[in-house]
Amino acid sequence: MTFELGPALLFCPGDRPERFAKALDRADAVILDLEDAVAPADKDAARRNLRETDLDPGRVIVRVNAVDSGEFAADLAAVAQTDFRTVMVAKAEDASALDAFDARFALIALCETARGVAAADRLAEHERVIGLMWGAEDLVASLGGTSSRGPGGGYRDIARFARSRVLLEAGARGKAAIDAVHIAIDDLDGLSAEASDAAASGFSATACIHPGQVAVIRAAYCPDAAEVAWAEAVLAAAVGERGVFRFDDRMIDEPVLRHARGVLRRASAY
Numbered sequence: 001m002t003f004e005l006g007p008a009l010l011f012c013p014g015d016r017p018e019r020f021a022k023a024l025d026r027a028d029a030v031i032l033d034l035e036d037a038v039a040p041a042d043k044d045a046a047r048r049n050l051r052e053t054d055l056d057p058g059r060v061i062v063r064v065n066a067v068d069s070g071e072f073a074a075d076l077a078a079v080a081q082t083d084f085r086t087v088m089v090a091k092a093e094d095a096s097a098l099d100a101f102d103a104r105f106a107l108i109a110l111c112e113t114a115r116g117v118a119a120a121d122r123l124a125e126h127e128r129v130i131g132l133m134w135g136a137e138d139l140v141a142s143l144g145g146t147s148s149r150g151p152g153g154g155y156r157d158i159a160r161f162a163r164s165r166v167l168l169e170a171g172a173r174g175k176a177a178i179d180a181v182h183i184a185i186d187d188l189d190g191l192s193a194e195a196s197d198a199a200a201s202g203f204s205a206t207a208c209i210h211p212g213q214v215a216v217i218r219a220a221y222c223p224d225a226a227e228v229a230w231a232e233a234v235l236a237a238a239v240g241e242r243g244v245f246r247f248d249d250r251m252i253d254e255p256v257l258r259h260a261r262g263v264l265r266r267a268s269a270y
Contacts (some may be wrong), residue, residue, distance in 0.1 A: 003176035006205030055231030131176035195220030
């Protein structure tokens with residue numbers, strides 16, 4: 001299986017079933033969360049809601065608790081009783097632990113601890129993993145830090161490193177990379193800048209925590225008319241050319257042509 005969702009993936013707490021359909025209607029896919037968004041006392045109710053919902057399985061990701069947690073076995077049993085087959089594994093750190101999932105499942109490994117980021121290459125190599133996502137706040141907490149962002153709002157160096165590593169390790173193995181949530185819900189300008197950078201850098205999608213963030217992410221991933229026109233023009237100019245050529249005062253070679261093809265793919269998809 002391959003990752004074919006995105007670009008805006010909206011988290012929804014598993015203990016709020018009244019929000020499930022609305023979240024899916026507003027986003028490209030919904031991440032039904034059995035982990036951090038659900039209090040311990042409400043975990044069983046969240047799993048029951050998962051079993052009872054009739055959402056389209058093709059547009060749902062289920063985030064389960066970490067494999068080494070006390071909640072994982074019950075999460076796995078609940079998912080196995082549904083038609084949902086795309087699972088995000090929280091705090092993934094050990095690729096061999098993903099063998100708990102059989103061949104029915106497609107996995108997104110969430111690298112959100114120091115050990116998880118360090119193991120991103122091995123996680124990406126697992127046969128059932130179709131993508132990696134990274135998380136900033138849990139990562140910094142695992143290191144004993146207090147915030148993933150500096151006073152100006154930008155990511156600290158450690159967070160930027162983790163983001164880049166997850167993208168590189170996923171991309172090196174032909175897997176999707178999903179960018180972290182922007183937790184400042186009202187900072188739509190900051191979200192737009194980060195999502196635009198994610199799309200330009202090669203991320204397949206960006207996760208979000210509020211419906212109001214969906215449109216911003218979609219706009220960031222969808223090329224504008226000028227980008228599409230450039231891509232079409234440069235690909236047309238390449239017909240009949242051999243190797244490097246000049247177009248619009250710019251050197252054009254195969255990497256640039258791949259960028260152009262990527263622009264048109266995103267425009268078609270989004």
